Amino acid sequence: MDRFENEALYELLRMAVDEGNSPSCLSHRLDSNEWEKLHSECLRQFITGVVYRGVCRLPRDQQPPIELAFQWASEVETIKGQNKLLNAEAARLTELFAAQGRKTAVLKGPANALLYPDSYMRQVGDIDLWVDGGRDSVCTLLKKMGYQISETDFDVFHHFHLYPTNNDISVEVHFRPSFGTWNPFTKKRILCFLEEEIQKVERVDEGFYVPSIKFALAMQLTHIMHHFIGEGVGAKQIVDYYILLKHSSEDDRREITAKLSSFGLLKICGALMWILGNVFGLDRSKMLCEPDEKHGKEMLAVIHEGGNFGYYAQNLLNESSMNMAVRCLKHRWRNIRKFWFAPMDVFCCELDYWGSFIKSIPLRIKLRKFSLWDVYHAK
Secondary structure, three states: OOHHHHHHHHHHHHHHHOOOOOOOOOOOOOOHHHHHHHHHHHHHHOOHHHHHHHHOOOOHHHOOOHHHHHHHHHHHHHHHHHHHHHHHHHHHHHHHHHOOOOOEEEEOHHHHHOOOOOOOOOOOOOEEEEEOOOHHHHHHHHHHOOOEOOHHHHHOOOEEEOEOOOOOOOEEEEOOOOOOOOOHHHHHHHHHHHHHHOOOOEEOOOOOEEOOHHHHHHHHHHHHHHHHHHOOOOHHHHHHHHHHHHHOOHHHHHHHHHHHHHHOOHHHHHHHHHHHHHHHOOOHHHOOOOOOHHHHHHHHHHHHHHOHHHHHHHHHHOOOOOOHHHHHHHHHHHHHHHHHOOHHHHHHHHHHHHHHHHHOHHHHHHHOOOOHHHHHOOO
């Protein structure tokens, strides 16, 4: 997208989430081609429902072409239905584990959606459900309840995938509240904080439990850091974090700010604060640290390049015409380019990748797969 289309996207995002404080018109009128490109970017970033809420506030002469408007409205209705399904499944799983005497909490996803101006506007992903008890206990419980544990899950640090699924909804059962960061020294501090804070859950009307805003601020910042280094993040995660900050208290922000350095999150947070200030006009009083323009611009460029979780950048590297060895090297170089952002995390990420590559050789042979992507997505 060009500069005008990016500006229009940012303006629509502000209208969607801050309707009382933002103008309800675009500073630059878009033609039909520009609207098509903006809509495509929303699909890439998984923010179709959020941006549509801003589109609905536009004056008639700035609305998208009628055919696109109808298509967009249909997509939003689908998102609404998916949100209802996810909420119902989260409530069902909560009761299921409660019957086994286990404390649970829904992380991210449906918990974040409840904080939006319209709880059905956020595009859904999977359900991340924390279950108390630790790895071995949760693994034993899942088997007892009739769920399968995939071979690929035994090497995962913080969650199991739930099989079989209900209504084809992907569910990750977390025995740890987060992966943490790639850096093992900061990871230990973060996990200690999150393990303590996850105990403070609250039941919502939808029938499941959610963690505190303070927990979400720390956990989702590590989530952004982890995925940014590993494959990429999209605008969806950035909008989530803006919504969290809008609902946070001064005490929440002060405590997280004090821990940023020890958690190794100060640089990623500075970049994120610059993006939130630039895209949403986030007030400085709600920021966790000083905005970092240099790294913020670099991070925003990665977001636009890769889309949601870097999927589109990864997809370009997965072209069948590309030599497999070349493709692998391009993947690694794409991650190593982020060394400027967090040297230790990038280094540890690479160690983790090659360690997993070697450890999974027997499984690759068994499944007749080469890439780690193929292995960890084999069902």
